[in-house]
Amino acid sequence: MTKPIDPIVDADLDAYVDDQLDVGRRIEVEAYLSNHPDRAARIMSDLRTRDELRLALAGAPRMTRHATNDAARRLERGLTQRRFLGRMRRVAALGLFVAAGWFANAYLGPLTVTEVIASAPQPAYVEDAVMAHITTQLRAAMSSQPEVPEYDPEEIRASTAIVMPQLPADWLVTDVQVFPSKFGPSVEMAIRTNDFEVLSLFAVRPGSFDVVPATSVHKADVTAAYWQIGDVAYALVTNKANTHELDRAAIALADTLY
Incomplete structure (x- = not known):
């Protein structure tokens, strides 16, 4: 398979673990993992921990060791932290954009297309x-x-x-x-x-x-x-x-x- 045009990033791997990718993107991620065994091993561990976590949250009988449950908690915190940091980056970028807009509006004038004041047509x-x-x-x-x-x-x-x-x-x-x-x-x-x-x-x-x-x-x-x-x-x-x-x-x- 050819290398995807859109490179695989950590956000794609997180979304793969969370089942948030469409079929096409999942295939691209799996092709990427097949060429990167170290990343694939981490993802497989994350998938296992995810499934165990789901079982634990659903109240199913514990099928793993306490260490696995601790790892699941760490994974949950890690995934949550990564998503939180990603959201914060987007929020920060948006905040900078809005702040720049306010600055330009205050010092350079409104950034809008001004209404053209046209004279009223004369009566027939x-x-x-x-x-x-x-x-x-x-x-x-x-x-x-x-x-x-x-x-x-x-x-x-x-x-x-x-x-x-x-x-x-x-x-x-x-x-x-x-x-x-x-x-x-x-x-x-x-x-x-x-x-x-x-x-x-x-x-x-x-x-x-x-x-x-x-x-x-x-x-x-x-x-x-x-x-x-x-x-x-x-x-x-x-x-x-x-x-x-x-x-x-x-x-x-x-x-x-x-």
Whole structure:
């Protein structure tokens, strides 16, 4: 028989004596013992003592001398000590590993994969708001598409169930249109202001009830600040990238809806 790849160690011999090896490993141990007579003699003695010990513990009639019983006790202590030392080595190794982990955690930071903090995806209606803003600018450049600056907030509310915020006194409405969107009718309002020049206010019912504070995003070369109050969502869209001023304007408009 060829020499086993996994070498035979004392733990294998102890497990052989304790009947804790599978058939394949027992064959490898027996092949090893056949080439090492001195180890085989010790194992045979241990096996005999083991069997005598089992008989003694089971209360069977004594079939051996007292010396054999003493040897059995010594063997039991020896085997127990070897197993105990083996367990202690494993426990010590585990303790060192845990201690190293605590040290690294305390001085080098947590040894874990940190959670990636990703920004929340923008609502789908922001896409419609940007498209409405671009379309409104396109209409403003066409002489055949007259602007409609007059609008009735109550009529819009009655027809679309959309409540429009109250605009600052210095904002000039140049066009108001009802546009289709993924969520149904929407309101697109073109406004001229001193701070933003061209500004669009978009409003739609997105089909969900929520409260979302004003949040700025950059999309398609424009800047939008969107928010939601209840079942109506809003978005301010401008060509300028002044997000700070746009956020302030969005917050001010949202306050008029409470």
